[in-house]
């Protein structure tokens with residue numbers, strides 16, 4: 001079997017187009033643009049690229065982008081003060097603090113300072129609780145993007161066996177919650193799982209978010225399964241001094257067995273920012289008290 005390639009880049013472009021239309025409608029109704037504030041602490045090169053792309057795509061969708069770039073040695077108290085200002089700013093509908101933060105900062109404490117109703121990353125404990133109890137809130141962008149791709153590919157996910165490999169707060173745990181909400185039978189596996197290949201082999205849906213380059217092999221995959229690769233790992237390339245991006249799945253062997261698979265790059269990655277923009281326009285409507293059928297985006 002040769003797997004169908006799930007084109008996350010194209011799906012994300014379509015999602016941004018829908019967000020753009022809803023953002024124009026919001027501006028007409030609210031008399032202002034929706035606004036997203038992104039806070040970057042330090043100079044991590046990958047984070048700088050992600051923050052730049054967030055700003056560009058926010059503007060391209062017809063929303064306002066507020067960028068706050070703080071030095072790597074900024075104190076936690078100063079960062080908390082920036083978050084407090086953004087909480088109080090009526091032009092700001094969504095707030096995002098780019099992760100990872102420098103090691104002298106407590107990420108949980110910083111996330112806890114964000115107003116949950118502006119927490120478009122869905123990382124605040126209030127939103128984690130809302131997700132796990134089925135209340136409306138904000139859902140982390142990467143796992144929500146994965147579910148959008150899965151539903152587009154498979155239609156209903158009800159009754160399917162899903163294995164999530166990875167148990168991070170940002171991807172693995174919310175991914176499991178979302179799949180439970182879609183009536184999947186969910187197993188969360190991780191680096192200490194015994195006989196991981198056998199566990200993965202049961203799955204109709206495999207979500208790989210373990211952070212280990214090309215760990216999940218084709219012979220672990222049930223023929224015809226749908227494979228969602230969340231990994232973004234930079235490894236040495238074929239040419240000296242060059243690098244390349246690979247996922248957590250060994251794409252070459254897995255694409256011979258799977259029914260459908262996301263590539264890296266161009267699969268899950270582009271969905272992260274597109275869903276962030278979706279969450280922001282949703283936040284703007286909720287916070288302004290303007291009705292929106294959220295299921296249409």
Ligand SMILES: Nc1nc2c(c(=O)[nH]1)N[C@@H](CN(C=O)c1ccc(C(=O)N[C@@H](CCC(=O)O)C(=O)O)cc1)CN2
Pocket residue numbers: 050096097098099100121141142232245264265266267268269270271272273
């Ligand atoms: N506050 C947050 N911090 C981080 C998040 C997040 O959702 N909120 N996620 C990641 C980084 N991230 C966005 O912030 C992100 C990662 C990857 C991509 C992406 O488009 N990837 C491309 C490849 C990009 C490349 O060439 O390097 C792909 O996979 O095709 C976008 C956003 C951690 N921090």
Ligand SMILES: [Mg+2]
Pocket residue numbers: 161204
């Ligand atoms: Mg079955």
